[in-house]
Amino acid sequence: MKVEISNRGNSFRIKGDEKIVPLTSQLLEELYKISEYEELTPKQLHMYMNKQAHKDKNYIEENIETTIRLKKITIKPKCKSQEDYILGINNNELTFGVGSAGTGKTYLAVACAVHYLENNLVKKIFLARPAIEAGEKLGFLPGDLAEKVNPYLQPIYDALYEIIGFDKVTKLLEKKIIEIAPLAYMRGRTLNDAFIILDEAQNTTIAQMKMFLTRIGYGSKTVVTGDTSQVDLPSDIKSGLKDALEFIPKIKGVHTTKFKPQDVMRHQIVKSIISQYDKRKKEST
Numbered sequence: 344m345k346v347e348i349s350n351r352g353n354s355f356r357i358k359g360d361e362k363i364v365p366l367t368s369q370l371l372e373e374l375y376k377i378s379e380y381e382e383l384t385p386k387q388l389h390m391y392m393n394k395q396a397h398k399d400k401n402y403i404e405e406n407i408e409t410t411i412r413l414k415k416i417t418i419k420p421k422c423k424s425q426e427d428y429i430l431g432i433n434n435n436e437l438t439f440g441v442g443s444a445g446t447g448k449t450y451l452a453v454a455c456a457v458h459y460l461e462n463n464l465v466k467k468i469f470l471a472r473p474a475i476e477a478g479e480k481l482g483f484l485p486g487d488l489a490e491k492v493n494p495y496l497q498p499i500y501d502a503l504y505e506i507i508g509f510d511k512v513t514k515l516l517e518k519k520i521i522e523i524a525p526l527a528y529m530r531g532r533t534l535n536d537a538f539i540i541l542d543e544a545q546n547t548t549i550a551q552m553k554m555f556l557t558r559i560g561y562g563s564k565t566v567v568t569g570d571t572s573q574v575d576l577p578s579d580i581k582s583g584l585k586d587a588l589e590f591i592p593k594i595k596g597v598h599t600t601k602f603k604p605q606d607v608m609r610h611q612i613v614k615s616i617i618s619q620y621d622k623r624k625k626e627s628t
Contacts, residue, residue: 348367408433409425411429411451411455412458413454413457413506418451418454420451421608422605422606422608424446424601425451428447428448428600428602429451429455431600432451432455432564432566432598435596435598436564436597437556437566437567437597438565438597438600439568439598439600440569441568441588441601442600442602442603443573443602443607443617444570444573446606446608447608448600449499449568450502450506453470453499453506454502455564456538456540456566457507459564460520465562466520466536467519467536468521468537468538468539469522469534469537469540470496470539471525471541471542473527473543473546474525474526474527503521526551526555532558533558533560534558534563535562536561536562536563537560537562537564538563538564538565538566539559539564539565540567541568542569543568545573545575546574546575546582547584548576548580548583550583552583552584552587555567556587569584571585571588572621604617
């Protein structure tokens, strides 16, 4: 279904299917209101168009329980899965966020962590990732520890920089209020009063996942994110995330949100590509 929009000055004319025209009109009105207090980027425009297109079945109105209000920005869930995810984090000690890249699982986990820190609900944030791309054999890479691990942790840094700013992140890192490290560096530690995030968990082994989950201390909140379709482990090694999802969610105080292809908050072509990969995977099994 197509729609044509023409304008003369501040007047717009919309032509198209009778079901689409009212939705298009509503979208233009929303965009006009939004443009009064924030600049509309192509990314935001695409997101709002997706929101309008799927409003009845997937997208949601603002909910005070799932709106993350931070000192620098306010973040709202863009779909039902994101809302379920945030509620799960707030109401449980351990939450799994499982789905494709672009669903917001890491970004929202980091946003929740910052919210808990700013409101003194935790004393620190600990973020970990398995450096599987290097097989966690970091000794084979040139440079000091920071130079070796930072390429694998950069997505977490990017989320923090966007949410609280570069200078603030730098200060919190210096004070060790925020720690970002490869998963292996959690061995032997117990983290109390902390917000703990394990990102890219599909690339943990069963032993690594067990090690991580048994590091959770008193007063802590833990989020595990991953994409079970993107496992980079050798074929003869089972993913620790896949293994954990078989039995951990049955434990009281554990929540799991499984994101769907339509939850991807990226260009429509990315959603289509993910759907086709999922379809091919199902056909081959």
